[in-house]
Amino acid sequence: DTAVSQTPKYLVTQMGNDKSIKCEQNLGHDTMYWYKQDSKKFLKIMFSYNNKELIINETVPNRFSPKSPDKAHLNLHINSLELGDSAVYFCASSLTGGGRNTEAFFGQGTRLTVV
């Protein structure tokens, strides 16, 4: 069983398009995240979300929006894609207040290429 799964694994699209990346976790976690990893491997948190609070990194353009139909899913929707959006996007989940079990579990990533 895959703990955190993302689809699709690869996504190639044209500038100006709107796309979504889906994420699901089966760990019973209450917090989910989206990270962006650029070509230099730098990991930047974009959002963290639980059933109480959405925390947005202020540097993330409002073209990016997280959508959570339930606790096990956090999808990432991107409007008007730009060349600079090309990156690997990782979904992750963790248990808030989990004490020693607070680590985040990551999906395998979605490599987005905007042409």
Added chain:
Amino acid sequence: AQSVTQLGSHVSVSEGALVLLRCNYSSSVPPYLFWYVQYPNQGLQLLLKYTSAATLVKGINGFEAEFKKSETSFHLTKPSAHMSDAAEYFCAVSGSGANNLFFGTGTRLTVIP
């Protein structure tokens, strides 16, 4: 606010040699600290974590790290490098119970035969 700094974006060691990857943290609250490994074209896998229990933490694949509050450090070590250890390593910090996990810039480990 929390942050981590990883010294050295690239580290090369010979097979069988000591691995030392450096991480210093900054946190306004007692931190939880993590080391993750990323193999090519894969996601991040947890190596080990410090969550205010023992300061010397043992992880998978023979790695360990020591939390030193006085030095605000959480360096990762392995006594003997193996070819399969070649990967990108990330140090990360969160406040206990916080919803955010902040990563360092990563260190690429190369193991020379």
